[in-house]
Amino acid sequence: xxxDAVQDEYYHDLSYREDTPLVRTxxxxxxxxxxxxxxxxxxxLNNFFFTAPFWRDYTDELAKHYRVVSYDLCNHGHSTxxxxxxxxxxxxxxxxxxxxxxEIDSTYLxxxxxxxxxxxxxxxxxxxxxxxxxxxxxxxGPQIRRHRMLQRAWLRTLNSHDIPVLFSHMYPEFVSTQMIxxxxxxxxxxxxxxxxxxxxxxxxxxxxxxxxxxxxxxxLLTRIQAPTxxxxxDDDILLGPTxxxxxxxxxxxxxxxxxxxxxHVPFLDDPVGFQELVHKxxxxxxxxx
Amino acid sequence: xxxxxxxxRRRIRxxxxxxxxGPSFVSTVHDAVSLREAGVxxxxxxxxxxxxxxxxxxxxxxxxxxxxxxSIDSLAGHVVALRx
Numbered sequence: 432x433x434x435d436a437v438q439d440e441y442y443h444d445l446s447y448r449e450d451t452p453l454v455r456t457x458x459x460x461x462x463x464x465x466x467x468x469x470x471x472x473x474x475x476l477n478n479f480f481f482t483a484p485f486w487r488d489y490t491d492e493l494a495k496h497y498r499v500v501s502y503d504l505c506n507h508g509h510s511t512x513x514x515x516x517x518x519x520x521x522x523x524x525x526x527x528x529x530x531x532x533x534e535i536d537s538t539y540l541x542x543x544x545x546x547x548x549x550x551x552x553x554x555x556x557x558x559x560x561x562x563x564x565x566x567x568x569x570x571x572g573p574q575i576r577r578h579r580m581l582q583r584a585w586l587r588t589l590n591s592h593d594i595p596v597l598f599s600h601m602y603p604e605f606v607s608t609q610m611i612x613x614x615x616x617x618x619x620x621x622x623x624x625x626x627x628x629x630x631x632x633x634x635x636x637x638x639x640x641x642x643x644x645x646x647x648x649x650x651l652l653t654r655i656q657a658p659t660x661x662x663x664x665d666d667d668i669l670l671g672p673t674x675x676x677x678x679x680x681x682x683x684x685x686x687x688x689x690x691x692x693x694x695h696v697p698f699l700d701d702p703v704g705f706q707e708l709v710h711k712x713x714x715x716x717x718x719x720x
Numbered sequence: 721x722x723x724x725x726x727x728x729r730r731r732i733r734x735x736x737x738x739x740x741x742g743p744s745f746v747s748t749v750h751d752a753v754s755l756r757e758a759g760v761x762x763x764x765x766x767x768x769x770x771x772x773x774x775x776x777x778x779x780x781x782x783x784x785x786x787x788x789x790x791s792i793d794s795l796a797g798h799v800v801a802l803r804x
Binding site: 445595599614615616617618619620621622623624625627628 | 756761762763765766769770773779780781782783784785786789
């Protein structure tokens with residue numbers, strides 16, 4: 432790939448908006464939050480490897496039709512740092528506090544990897560606040576043992592080495608074959624720079640540790656009434672297409688969309704195609720409201 | 721400081737101008753300063769790395785440490801070291 436092509440395709444503006452006020456969600460907790468566009472809300476959920484600004488490039492088309500809200504979880508990014516990593520229940524309560532502060536009655540949740548567990552919990556605990564779920568590269572359901580084994584391996588790598596070595600470990604597991612071949616080593620090194628800019632060892636340690644926790648029961652998914660889209664890359668080594676369809680079938684109102692040649696974070700491979708999937712899903716879900 | 725190192729740094733500056741912006745910005749970036757802290761985004765860094773492969777005739781290894789990518793100085797040092 433030429434330098435110009437990389438420049439065009441490989442863009443991550445990770446800068447924070449300095450004029451954005453923090454939003455108070457509970458006693459002692461304020462969250463960094465960006466809200467773009469108008470209309471039905473879509474709220475993105477970080478998976479401990481992203482920060483709020485990371486979502487801009489993957490929600491820009493959606494923001495032309497909906498109100499996209501991205502925020503940093505408590506103890507991550509530019510949000511309040513507490514002495515102890517919040518539990519999943521506290522992260523869920525923070526999200527509801529954020530919606531209250533932004534005067535959003537209900538929202539679609541757009542989650543990726545580890546944050547699909549948070550999306551599930553919010554949909555179960557606060558069903559009236561959730562219009563629907565988009566779970567990209569989900570780590571809930573029958574495959575959770577494998578997911579947690581992988582996360583523990585990442586955690587051991589982080590604690591035995593450092594973030595660059597962790598990234599080397601993770602990269603071929605979460606990035607698609609096509610992207611690895613297309614971007615080559617310069618793409619790997621550039622994405623590593625973004626990764627280094629977004630996280631500290633402490634944040635990653637806390638996030639990966641929390642990701643090990645939570646109820647692994649598959650039965651929980653059968654109680655979620657909100658329309659649910661599983662967006663899955665067919666090169667996601669954590670969840671194959673057949674298992675993705677089986678997972679979607681557990682939800683009373685679930686479906687699975689396969690993104691060709693995409694990896695565990697499918698919107699990295701095809702930001703436009705991913706947003707078209709989400710747009711179509713929301714439009715159809717809203718027709719049935 | 722060898723002539724080679726000086727020449728490599730000059731060439732890297734030219735490449736940075738090509739992939740990121742005008743000479744006025746690049747001229748403010750000192751050789752030893754962190755490119756990220758100077759405001760060079762990762763997208764421009766990737767483009768610079770690709771351009772360096774073409775310009776200097778080598779391929780990046782994926783085990784190169786982040787410190788190598790830190791500044792014009794460290795990038796030039798890597799190229800000079802590869803040339804032995």
